[in-house]
Amino acid sequence: MRSVHDESVPAVPAWVSPPPLPERERRLQIWEIIVVFAVSLGASSVRSLVFLIGSLTAPQALSAQHVVINGSQAPGRPWFDLSLQLVSIATGVAPALLVFYLLARNGERPSSGGESRCCC
Numbered sequence: 001m002r003s004v005h006d007e008s009v010p011a012v013p014a015w016v017s018p019p020p021l022p023e024r025e026r027r028l029q030i031w032e033i034i035v036v037f038a039v040s041l042g043a044s045s046v047r048s049l050v051f052l053i054g055s056l057t058a059p060q061a062l063s064a065q066h067v068v069i070n071g072s073q074a075p076g077r078p079w080f081d082l083s084l085q086l087v088s089i090a091t092g093v094a095p096a097l098l099v100f101y102l103l104a105r106n107g108e109r110p111s112s113g114g115e116s117r118c119c120c
């Protein structure tokens with residue numbers, strides 16, 4: 001007969017069934033995943049996807065197209081050029097959003113940035 005506290009039965013680790021997060025922490029964790037993704041792979045993949053759509057929807061065949069290093073990113077296509085510029089701006093802003101998120105996660109306000117708490 002086995003007792004309730006039999007040491008031969010391993011206890012279930014906490015990571016198998018973690019307790020649910022409070023609503024604020026769960027929301028912050030979702031935003032953390034989104035922002036980190038935007039800073040890393042997301043920015044590059046969105047930009048590549050926009051360029052691919054632009055190449056596929058251009059009037060020329062894909063094999064007849066060429067790339068201009070400097071100049072308009074979409075000559076004669078102002079809306080597509082605007083979308084490329086907006087993607088570029090969003091890519092530049094993503095690291096700043098990550099900083100604001102990390103401040104919020106630690107319970108700090110953006111206005112507290114740059115203040116040192118040590119007495120050096």
